[in-house]
Amino acid sequence: MSLRLAIEDVVPAVGAGRFPAKAVVGERVDVGATVYREGHDAVRAELVWHRPGERGEHRRPMELTDAGLDRWTGALVPDRSGYWTYRVDAYSAPWHTWLDALTTKLAAGFAADELANELAEGELLLLRAARRVPGADGRRLRAAARALRDRHAALPQRTGPALDAAVRHIMDTRPLRELLTRGPTRRLLVERERALTGAWYELFPRSTGGLDPDGRPVHGDLRTAVAHLPGIAAMGFDVLYLPPIHPIGRTARKGRDNAATALPGDVGSPWAIGAREGGHDAIHPRLGSAADFRAFVRAAADHGLEVALDLALQCAPDHPWVTEHPEWFTTRADGSIAYAENPPKKYQDIYPLNFDNDPAGLRAEILRVVLHWVGEGVRIFRVDNPHTKPLDFWRWLIERVKQTDPDVVFLSEAFTRPAVLHGLAKVGFSQSYTYFTWRTSKAELTGYLRELTADADHLRPNLWVNTPDILPGHLAGAPPAMFAIRAALAATLGPSWGMYAGFELYENTPAGPGREDYLHSEKYELHYRPPADAESRPSLRPWITRLNRLRHRHRALGRQRGLVFHDVADDQLVAYSKTDDRTGEIVLCVVTLDPVRRRQAPLRLDAQALGLSPDRPLRLRDLATGRSRTWHDNAVVRIDPGVAVARFFTLEQV
Incomplete structure (x- = not known):
């Protein structure tokens, strides 16, 4: 820190500046700093940033938003992906010091002879500035300097040109800087829009093969999975997430319902990766070929879907790495390779990787695998159990991949301790699974989403309603x-949300009393669900479609930082709004937590938090009916779950 100018408390600063803050292309990044110096001389602050791939810097004046606390703010809107840098510079501003002193003394009635020094100093400052300003602007500054020197003119005529708005604008935009002090340089990871917002759908391609004459599921493949794309796209999803598509190990393969011994015909867990047919860069022969995968990716894109691939860094006992690189695993005292355990559970079909014995070799191979799939058209990876691998490995891998393609997105499946979840986000994961899956009460939901919003500089939540592993108790x-309630909350509270196939069909049979996993889990067997156009069972598809359409039509629902909760006098009703940082549009959501009873209660909107005047009326437009009405404080909101579990409005001041 300079002894003359202080630049403190710069935000965003993730991990005190050790990690990059995050943004997406087109998202406004607000930067703040405390800037001050001794005495009363004027100080100015500038936001300075550098785009990836460019040599020069860009700078913009910051605004003094709290004079009492010396707090300055500015903003930038990144226009490309990659690693940016930003900092706050401060300088002593002699022109503004002079201007403040002159205008104060003129207002106090000082005469020309009492202002002789001020007028001479102003002349010198204008001439100094004019030497740096070409053309008409420079001539304007020199003319203002001559006027200050003209002792025969009246005081208003001498000072008028220097106080003119045009001269002030020139001096503001081409300032004289003294004691220029550079603040700490921070990094900003800018990613494409999909890194922040999207609706995800998880599908097992092997479960899309239909039924045999006896009603038993037939093993499907990437070709049969294509038939499911129109229905998934019609529901408005953006990302189609595939569990691992690689060969599955045969040694210690798990049977149905996670049985320790597989029976003939059992398909095993796709997360037990690797067999004689190959490892992480191979495709299970029963799913198809590399050409089939590329065709599937193209077909998905034709339906507006982007394919996300599971990156599960673990191996079945038959994985080629086990024989070719035994040093990448942990060897126990008896010479056997350690399998995964989470006592009392044992996962004999999975060998965890050991990153200590040959970190350089293992890193190079994993980077090769990831870039292989990037070359096959994959730009999104859902990462399985990242909290069981070193943080420095993830930081290295993500940065290396983004050097090749900055648009690759990584979703962290970090159902783990909060510190580790946040640590993974800080080292570069684009999105994170969260504990939303287990937050059910109004207090839990509002408290947790406020936490997530406060951490928006590094953590982007993806709210999942269920997974193949998790059937939540509620x-x-x-x-x-x-x-319908959980879908509404997930789709509108977070910028991204996800669901595993079967949720829309109300599948909800647990493996046993008090269990939070599915009976007959699809992880270990085939579950055929007909495509949407052939499904005859009751379905949540129309509601999911409406939610995703709302997200596509109203950008605010895909934002994270603009979330505000509002007071509604019922613990079973949650009211919140989200604001589009680009257009200012406000979307108000009211969701019931009661799936049975009709609820109604007064709603008080927090106009101040929304930047609205509490003295002007508000207009609400119901997004279901299109009808508008003027809103008054404490008006009653009503929700009948038999009709719809949520209501959505746009909100504007009139």
């Missing part, structure tokens, strides 16, 4: 309205 045996 869904087990629940009525359809509870599924």
Whole structure:
């Protein structure tokens, strides 16, 4: 820190500046700093940034938003992906010091002879500035300097040109800087829009093969999975996430319901990766070829879907790495390779990787695998259990991949301790699974989403309603309205949300009392669900489609930082709004947490938090009916879960 000018408390500063802050292309990044110096001389602050791939810097004046606390703010809107840098510079501003002193003394009635020094000093400052300003602007500054020197003119005529708005603008935009002090340089990881917002759908391609004459599921492949794309796209999803598509190990293969011994015909867990047919860069022969995968990616794109691939860095005992690189695993005292355990659970079909014995070799191979799939058209990876691998490895891998393609997105499946979840986000993961899956009460939801919003500089939540591993307790045996409630909350509270196939069909049978996993889990067997156009069972598809359409039409629902909760006098009703940082549009959501009873209660909007005047009326437009009405404080909101579990409005001042 300079002894003359201080630049402190610069934000965003993730991990005190050790990690990059995050943004997406087109998202406004607000930067703030405390800037001050001794005495009363004027100080100015500038936001300075550098785009990736460019040599020069860009700078913009910051605004003094709190004079009492010396707080300055500015903003930049990144226009390309990659690693940016930004900092706050401060300088002593002699022109503004002079201007403040002159205008104060003129207002106090000082005469020309009392202002002789001020007028001479102003002349010198204008001439100094004119030497740096070409053309008409420079001539304007020199003319203002001559006027200050003209002792025969009246004081208003001498000072008028220097106080003119045009001269002030020139001196503001081409300032004289003294004691220029550079603040700390921070990094900003800018990613494409999909790194922040999107709706995800998880599908097992092997479960798309239909039924045999006896009603048993037939093993599907990437070709049969294409038939499911239109229905998934019609629901408005943006990302189609595939569990691992690689060969599955045969040694210690798990049977149905996670049985320790597989029976003939059992397909095994796709997360037990690797067999004689290959490892992480191979495709399971029963799913198809590399050409089939590329065709599937193209077909998905034709339906507006982007394919996300699972990156599960673990191996079945048959994986080629086990024999070719035994040093990449942990050898136990008896000479055997350690399999995964989470006592009392044992995963004999999975060998965890050991990053200590040959970190350089293992890193190089994993980078090769990831870039192989990037070359096959994959730009999104859902990463399985990243919290079991070193943070420095992830930081290295993500940065290396983004050097090749800055548009690659990484989703962290970090169902782990909060510190580790946040640590993974800080080292570069684009998005993170969260604990939303287990937050059910109004207090839990509002408190947790406020936490996530406060951490928006590094953590982007992806709210999942279920996964193949997790059937949340509130869904087990629940009525359809509870599924609609959780979908509404996930789709509108977070910038991204996700669901595993079967949620829209109300699948909710747990493996046993108190269990939070599915009976007959699809992880270990085939579950055929007909494509949407052939499905005859009751379905949540129309509601999911409406939610995703709302997200596409109203950009605010895909934002994270603009979330504000509002007071509604019922613990079973949650009210919140989200604001589009680009257009200012505000979307108001009211969701019931009661799947059975009609609820109604007064709603008080927090106009101040929204930047609205509490003295001017508000207009609400119902996004279901299109009808508008003027809103008054404490008006009653009503929700009947038999009709719809949520109501959505746009909100504007009139």
